[in-house]
Amino acid sequence: MIILNVQYVSAAWVLVPNGSFESGTVGLIPENWIMVAWNYSETGVGNPTYIHEMKQTDQKYFDGSRSLWLHSRIVDTDGLRNSRGSHTQAETKDWINAPWATHVRVYIRDIKSTHSIYWGWTNSVYLRINNVGVAKTYYGGVWWDMIFRSWGDSQF
Amino acid sequence: MYEYSIPESVDKAHMKIQIACYASDWTFYDPSYFSDLEFVVDKVELFSAPPPPPPPVGGYSVPIKGYLAEKPLTPYLASITILIIGLTTIRRKATRKTE
Numbered sequence: 001m002i003i004l005n006v007q008y009v010s011a012a013w014v015l016v017p018n019g020s021f022e023s024g025t026v027g028l029i030p031e032n033w034i035m036v037a038w039n040y041s042e043t044g045v046g047n048p049t050y051i052h053e054m055k056q057t058d059q060k061y062f063d064g065s066r067s068l069w070l071h072s073r074i075v076d077t078d079g080l081r082n083s084r085g086s087h088t089q090a091e092t093k094d095w096i097n098a099p100w101a102t103h104v105r106v107y108i109r110d111i112k113s114t115h116s117i118y119w120g121w122t123n124s125v126y127l128r129i130n131n132v133g134v135a136k137t138y139y140g141g142v143w144w145d146m147i148f149r150s151w152g153d154s155q156f
Numbered sequence: 157m158y159e160y161s162i163p164e165s166v167d168k169a170h171m172k173i174q175i176a177c178y179a180s181d182w183t184f185y186d187p188s189y190f191s192d193l194e195f196v197v198d199k200v201e202l203f204s205a206p207p208p209p210p211p212p213v214g215g216y217s218v219p220i221k222g223y224l225a226e227k228p229l230t231p232y233l234a235s236i237t238i239l240i241i242g243l244t245t246i247r248r249k250a251t252r253k254t255e
Contacts, residue, residue: 040180057196071194072179085180090197096171100204105159106175107198114192123193127160128174131167142174143166147158148195 033068034093040085049075052088072123091130104129111148124149161205173200 037052053071072086106127113123128144162168179193 068197070177072177073190073192074179074181075190085178088177090175092173097169098202099168101162101168101202102204103159103161105201107157109196109198111195122180123191124178125195126176128176129166130172130174143163145160
């Protein structure tokens, strides 16, 4: 079994105090993970504020390593009502060679989805496996599955 | 904890695990509105699960082992036989003495 733990960061990095990851500096990413972020606009019109954050935090239920905190936010500062998305992604830094692997298991907690009070939002958590053997497009070349979707809670 | 099987189409010799946090809005109604999502990833594991047992192919099922009674009669029959023989012998001896 390969465990892709979020390892303790190198000495050159500033460690986040125990239990206070919320106050950590943005950009403190453990060395075996990288952050990928992009913004999506269906119409290409509008200039809202996009926020992408990825921080390290202490593990709550597993000893000896760190966890990742991910955050995405869109603020409609222009009020143009366009369909837009803020995508923040944690991705393993190196390619993994595990031909024997049949399953992947993800431990996720503390999912919070704050949003506007009206309809028109869908926040999602995706698990993806990037496959280098297939041409990579926006959706292609990647096996993915949805872990969590916020709609249905109070969309209408 | 969420667990998924990896499809055969995935090239398992060249993989990158990705956890995506995607906040989206189809329509805003006010400049002050926002869409916001956050969560914590504790651990990601790759593992090899044992293959499931082969499904049954149908047809009749015949047990390999023979029928085994929970309370076999042989010991009881043997005990009764020995008891009858003993009683018969004793009765014969008693009959001879009286003659």
